[in-house]
Amino acid sequence: MKLALFGGSFDPPHLGHLAFARLALDALAPDRFLWMPAGRQWQKPDQVMAAGEHRVQMLQRLIAGEPRFAVDDRELHRRGPSFTADTLNEFAQQDPGAELMFLIGQDQYARLPTWYRAETVAALATLVVVPRAGEAVVTPPGMPAHRLQVLDLPNTPISSTAVRDAIAHGDDISPLVGADVASYIDSHRLYGKKP
Numbered sequence: 001m002k003l004a005l006f007g008g009s010f011d012p013p014h015l016g017h018l019a020f021a022r023l024a025l026d027a028l029a030p031d032r033f034l035w036m037p038a039g040r041q042w043q044k045p046d047q048v049m050a051a052g053e054h055r056v057q058m059l060q061r062l063i064a065g066e067p068r069f070a071v072d073d074r075e076l077h078r079r080g081p082s083f084t085a086d087t088l089n090e091f092a093q094q095d096p097g098a099e100l101m102f103l104i105g106q107d108q109y110a111r112l113p114t115w116y117r118a119e120t121v122a123a124l125a126t127l128v129v130v131p132r133a134g135e136a137v138v139t140p141p142g143m144p145a146h147r148l149q150v151l152d153l154p155n156t157p158i159s160s161t162a163v164r165d166a167i168a169h170g171d172d173i174s175p176l177v178g179a180d181v182a183s184y185i186d187s188h189r190l191y192g193k194k195p
């Protein structure tokens with residue numbers, strides 16, 4: 001069983017995430033593809049994120065057109081920081097024969113040596129990495145031995161930060177997150193969205 005895991009803050013999820021996920025679905029042909037919103041991303045201590053339930057609802061709207069996608073909210077229910085090593089250990093114990101693939105963009109791949117138990121992450125999953133914001137995939141110094149699959153994602157210059165900034169400026173965010181996520185943000189007044 002091949003299991004693709006896409007972890008993220010998803011605050012909010014956007015069309016860049018969706019482009020990456022669709023490409024991975026085609027390229028990897030996993031048996032399951034799970035989007036995993038982080039509970040507490042310990043490396044973003046200053047960011048007050050939208051509640052986990054809102055991020056799950058936005059993800060559900062973003063992925064609605066693709067029945068092979070599902071949301072796994074286990075990290076939202078775990079106490080303490082959301083360590084990817086813990087999550088991968090859970091999957092490995094749950095299904096010892098499964099081939100785990102963890103999706104990340106180059107920005108996070110570059111930081112991976114700073115993650116909690118990076119060697120466990122590297123040992124348990126193949127890292128599926130895409131370029132980000134024009135930055136090619138480069139293995140960072142200090143990265144433990146790992147399996148790497150690079151996917152050639154065309155540059156999708158969207159970030160959650162840009163979405164939050166666009167909201168602050170009163171801009172239409174539908175081109176960044178799609179109409180369904182935009183209307184969810186609107187109706188729940190997330191990220192300081194004005195009526």
Ligand SMILES: Nc1ncnc2c1ncn2[C@@H]1O[C@H](COP(=O)(O)OP(=O)(O)OP(=O)(O)O)[C@@H](O)[C@H]1O
Pocket residue numbers: 007008009010011016017020103104105106107108130131132133153156157158159160161162
């Ligand atoms: N436009 C994009 N293209 C490729 N990968 C992306 C893109 N946006 C996010 N990712 C990747 O998706 C994962 C989750 O990203 P995250 O939820 O932090 O979104 P973000 O846009 O990077 O957020 P923020 O701007 O708040 O840092 C990370 O591995 C990140 O590298």
Ligand SMILES: O=C(O)c1ccc[n+]([C@@H]2O[C@H](COP(=O)([O-])O)[C@@H](O)[C@H]2O)c1
Pocket residue numbers: 006007008009010036038041043044082083084085108114115116117
């Ligand atoms: O385990 C860690 O130490 C760790 C440190 C930073 C990020 N991560 C995970 O990497 C994924 C992408 O993070 P982010 O902040 O770019 O959305 C998400 O699943 C995070 O929980 C994990």
